[in-house]
Amino acid sequence: MTLLEAEGLRTVYGEGCSACLDATGPAEGTNQCPHCGSVVACAEADLSVAAGEVLGIVGESGSGKSSLAELLALEHNPDATTGGTVSYGDRPGNLLDVDYQTRHDLRTGEIALVHQHIRDGLTLDFTGGGNVAEKLLSAGWRSYADVRERVEELFAETEIPLDRMDDPTHTYSGGMQRRVQIARALATDPDLIVLDEPTTGLDVSIQARVLDTFRRVQREEGVAAIVVSHDLGVVRLLADRTLVMRHGRVVESGLTDRIMEDPHHNYTQTLINSVL
Amino acid sequence: MTEDITEAGPAAVEDDRDGGTPVPTDSVSVALDTVQGDGLAGYNYAYLDEHTKREVRRAMLKAVAIPGHQVPYASRPMPLARGWGTGGIQASLSILGPDDRFKVIDQGADESVNAANIRRLAERTAAVETTTDSTAADVIQTRHRIPEEVLTDDQILVLQVPITDPLRKIDGSDAANRRRHAHANYGKMWVHLYENVVEYGEINIAAAYPVMVAGRYLMSPSPIPRWDTEKLDDADHLSILAAGREARIYAVPPHTDVDPLAFEDREFTVERFPDQACHACGSSDTFLVEVSETAGPEADDGTDDESGTDDAAFETRYACNDTSFCAKRRETPDLPKDHHLDRSGVDWGPATPDHGDGEPRDDLDSEAGASQRGDST
Ligand SMILES: Nc1ncnc2c1ncn2[C@@H]1O[C@H](COP(=O)(O)OP(=O)(O)OP(=O)(O)O)[C@@H](O)[C@H]1O
Ligand SMILES: [Mg+2]
Ligand SMILES: [Zn+2]
Numbered sequence: 001m002t003l004l005e006a007e008g009l010r011t012v013y014g015e016g017c018s019a020c021l022d023a024t025g026p027a028e029g030t031n032q033c034p035h036c037g038s039v040v041a042c043a044e045a046d047l048s049v050a051a052g053e054v055l056g057i058v059g060e061s062g063s064g065k066s067s068l069a070e071l072l073a074l075e076h077n078p079d080a081t082t083g084g085t086v087s088y089g090d091r092p093g094n095l096l097d098v099d100y101q102t103r104h105d106l107r108t109g110e111i112a113l114v115h116q117h118i119r120d121g122l123t124l125d126f127t128g129g130g131n132v133a134e135k136l137l138s139a140g141w142r143s144y145a146d147v148r149e150r151v152e153e154l155f156a157e158t159e160i161p162l163d164r165m166d167d168p169t170h171t172y173s174g175g176m177q178r179r180v181q182i183a184r185a186l187a188t189d190p191d192l193i194v195l196d197e198p199t200t201g202l203d204v205s206i207q208a209r210v211l212d213t214f215r216r217v218q219r220e221e222g223v224a225a226i227v228v229s230h231d232l233g234v235v236r237l238l239a240d241r242t243l244v245m246r247h248g249r250v251v252e253s254g255l256t257d258r259i260m261e262d263p264h265h266n267y268t269q270t271l272i273n274s275v276l
Numbered sequence: 277m278t279e280d281i282t283e284a285g286p287a288a289v290e291d292d293r294d295g296g297t298p299v300p301t302d303s304v305s306v307a308l309d310t311v312q313g314d315g316l317a318g319y320n321y322a323y324l325d326e327h328t329k330r331e332v333r334r335a336m337l338k339a340v341a342i343p344g345h346q347v348p349y350a351s352r353p354m355p356l357a358r359g360w361g362t363g364g365i366q367a368s369l370s371i372l373g374p375d376d377r378f379k380v381i382d383q384g385a386d387e388s389v390n391a392a393n394i395r396r397l398a399e400r401t402a403a404v405e406t407t408t409d410s411t412a413a414d415v416i417q418t419r420h421r422i423p424e425e426v427l428t429d430d431q432i433l434v435l436q437v438p439i440t441d442p443l444r445k446i447d448g449s450d451a452a453n454r455r456r457h458a459h460a461n462y463g464k465m466w467v468h469l470y471e472n473v474v475e476y477g478e479i480n481i482a483a484a485y486p487v488m489v490a491g492r493y494l495m496s497p498s499p500i501p502r503w504d505t506e507k508l509d510d511a512d513h514l515s516i517l518a519a520g521r522e523a524r525i526y527a528v529p530p531h532t533d534v535d536p537l538a539f540e541d542r543e544f545t546v547e548r549f550p551d552q553a554c555h556a557c558g559s560s561d562t563f564l565v566e567v568s569e570t571a572g573p574e575a576d577d578g579t580d581d582e583s584g585t586d587d588a589a590f591e592t593r594y595a596c597n598d599t600s601f602c603a604k605r606r607e608t609p610d611l612p613k614d615h616h617l618d619r620s621g622v623d624w625g626p627a628t629p630d631h632g633d634g635e636p637r638d639d640l641d642s643e644a645g646a647s648q649r650g651d652s653t
Contacts, residue, residue, distance in 0.1 A: 100459055123464070127474065130467045137470065138463030144473050144539040166474050 001051050003191055003224050004072065009045040009084035011067040014038025016081055024248060026267065031064065031248040041067035041080070042248045049192065054218065054225045056239025056256060058232055058271070064248040065228045066116055066196050071096065072226055073113035073194040074103050089191075108139040112185035114178075116196035116228075121181050124170040128160065128180045131169055135187040154183040159213050175206040182214055186221065193218075196228045211237055232271065236260055244268045322369040322402035328352050332370035332525070336516055339527035344489025345457070346440050351523035356393070361419060362520025364436035365394050368417045369402060371432060371516075378404045379413035384421040384563070384597035391419075408600045411616040420483070422504040424562050424601040426614045426624045427513035429530055435498040437519040440526070442486040442496040462494050465537065473542050485544070488535045489528060502536075502546045503563045507625045509534040546626045555593040557605035561613075561627070564594040 012020065017036035024031050024040040031040050042064035049055045057065050070077055072086065074095055086095040088110070095106065107113070112135075115121035122131045129151045136147050155162050158179040164172065169180060178198060185193045198214065199207040215238055218225055227238045235242050235256065242259050244252040244267065252265040263269045320326065328350070335349035354362040372378060380395045382388035386408040394417060395406045407413050410423035417434040427433060443453040446464045456462065465486060472479050483499040487508070497505055498517055508515060508528050515528040528534060536544035553560040555567075568591075596602035604611055614622040 104459065104461065123467075126467055127471055129474065130471050133470045134463050134467045137466035138461070142540050144470065144542045147470060166471075 002048050003051045003053075004086065004088050005048040006072060006086045007046050007084060008043075009047075009068060009071050009086070010043040010082060011041040011064070011071060011077070012038050012043075012081045013041055013079060026246045026249055026251050029247065031062070040248045042071075042245070045084070045243075045245075045250050047243060047250070047253070049224050049226060051191065052222045052224050053241070054227060054239045056235030056242035057226065057228045057245060058235045058242060059230065059245030060271075061230055063245040065230070065245055067248075068245070069113070069194050069196045069226060069228045073111055074098075074107055075113055076103070104138075108135060109188055110191050112188075112190040112193045114181045114185050114193065114195040114198060116200060118174075118177050118181070118201075121184070122169055122177060124168070126169055127166050128169050128172055128176070129155070129165040131180055132184045132187055135184050139188050150187065151183075154187055157186070157217055158183040173206075174201050175210055178202065178210050179213065182210075182217070186217065186223070189221070190223060192224045192226070194226045194228070197230070198227065199229070199231065199234060207234075214238070232260075244271065319401055322372055323354075323397065324352060324366065324369050328366070329370040332366050335525045336367065336371070336527060339516070339525050340514070340529045342493070343529055343532045344487075344493030344495040344526060346524040346526045348523055349525055351520050354520065355397070360390060361394060361417070361436040363518035363522075363525070364417045364419070364434050364520070365397065366520060367434045367516050367518040367525065368394075368398060368415055371434075372398060372402045372404050372415055374403050376404050376414040377407045377412055378402075379407050379410060379416045379600075380418070381416070381421060381423070381598075381600075382419045384565075385599045387599065408603075410598075410600060420499050420501075421563070421597060422500055422507045422625075424596070424598040424613055424625075426617060426622050427507075427511065428617070429512040431513045433513055433515045435500070435515060435517045437496070437498045437517045437524075438521070439484070440496065440517075440519045440522050440524045442484070442494055457493060460492060460494075462537075465494060469537060469539070473539070479538060479542055479544070486537045488533075488537060490532050491535075494537070495526060495528075495534075497534075501563060502544070503626060505536055505544075506534075506546070508532075510623075548626075549594065552594045554596045554602060554605070556595055557602045558609055559596055559602070559605050562596045562598060562601065562605075565597045567593050567595045 014033075015036055016038045017033060019035045020033040020038055020040055021043055023033050023035060024043070032038070033040060045068055047055065057068060059065050067080070071082060071084065074086070082096065084096065087093075088095050088106075098106070113121070118124075123134070126134070132151045132154055133147050136150055141147050151165065152162060155165055160176055160179045160183065164176070169177060172180065182198075195214070199210060202210060211234060218238075225238070227235060229235050239256045241254065242256045243250050244259065244265065246267050252259065252263065252268045259268060260272060263272055322329065324332075331350055335347045339345065339347045351363065352366060354365055356362050356365065368378065378395065378398050380386065380391040382391040385391065398404050399406050410416060410425045410427070413431065415432050415434060416423065416427070417436070419436040422433065441450065441453050443456055443465060444450070446468050447453055456464070469479050472481065481502075483501055484496045485502050485505050487495055487497055487505060489495045497508055510531050510533065511528070512530055514530055516525065517527065518525045538544040547563070549560070549564045552564055554562060554564060596605070612620060613624055614620055
């Protein structure tokens, strides 16, 4: 069952002109329009995610992964001009056009985002527990005992030491902060979690443990996920299907195993060869 | 200390409009002496020029139309240091007319120097009568308290506000907080309450307890004790809350829902004073403050309650914080808080402890701990 379907997603930084789309992309070798100087961070992106499925988005730095992920997570970006349609479940209409309240409700309910940058996703002065509680409280939970119990449950689930729950988040290690983000994303039982670079800033052994935790929880909860990474290893570990991005466009998509073993696009081949 | 601008007379005040140079509080006396010398000549009625008063009244009307929403206005320099009630006095002077009676209290006391100065300014520039009787006043300007006697629909309460936005202790960015208000997005405030309960086992906010107004805007009721907070709910009177330094006015119109933020299982509670009564009038159903043997009731700041209770050298006594009502109670010991109304049993703040739920007294010192914690973050 298709959970989320997106067509023609586009994020442009700058004024934009009629030549922008033709003058950018992998064939042109740039995401910046030579005519008007605007950056076409992503364009012409189509994708779909089924319930419980994990979709990977991979590409080099600047290829537009975060811009695409933000659109999919309904994150409002005041600096950008955006376009395209996102349809969700059997909801009528384009999710990119909904009013603030609907977007807020979706973001505290059905769709969660784990930000690439910790500071965008967590209030470091709050306790770790407080950051997770915020999601519940924003969704209207008003029983302290219920909030407390749910936060403890999520800490246990994401393997964060319970005795650190009431310490300020800035005292947590990078790995723990990532786990808090994941716990927060899971708090209201969303259908879809968008993870943007879930392992940025972590050393390799910690990366593996955070990813293991996420994979286990994702399967246990049956939650769909869109995992964004510049690291093929991350996508290979987590994703059923993968999109490869370059210069703001999707250059290849398919089952992760197929892409790894039999990349069609030159760029994907280079990407894989450079890792192996 | 800044120069005493009042020596230069009203013209200097005019010129200084946008500068907002704060002047020492005691310079109001100098200002008043000048006024007394020349009578009202050279000063506009009620000190402020008509344009300013209209601007302030316009802000008030907007504030009434959007209960709990902070409305900006052009705050003028006053012959008082900002932070000493310059917002309150501009609000009061903008609505007072010659037939009005004006009362001013500072932490419950009519006698404080500040209250007396503000009262004299209004008396001399607006030719109003002043009173200490809460039931006789048309306009009551106050800092940190709401009177013990029930206010009526003929009365306007002007509360002085030092810090307008309850969200500021969670996020210092006013721009971000304005967006939160626009979208009624108060999740972070709730996290603050959650962490309060984590730390203290209960919501431990002594004064300026955050409230939801008409189910829409989060509002600071100004640093009134929790005791007074519920008096704003479905009140007969109009409350105007005015900040001079921040140049914001907001309001709680009559019969507006005002709900203190709390959890279903950690409810809003008021201060309780079990087994305590005012040593002067015997009241046990008023907001009491601790007074030592040596210091008079007016010297107490209302927050220092726990110290010295076990020190045999000091006898700790309690007194009504609302001094004018205390005086009435000394005359008539059982005078009801709604004695001046046709109705009785009017809902006005906490019930008498004897009839109340007998909850243990909350620690009034707690805000110090909580705000220190907030400041360090
Ligand atoms: N706020 C912005 N203003 C202008 N340009 C931006 C802005 N944010 C991103 N860009 C540009 O948009 C393009 C895509 O950026 P995006 O962050 O989506 O890439 P990414 O694939 O997530 O990169 P990374 O792997 O480094 O996170 C880049 O060229 C970037 O410089
Ligand atoms: Mg990125
Ligand atoms: Zn008394």
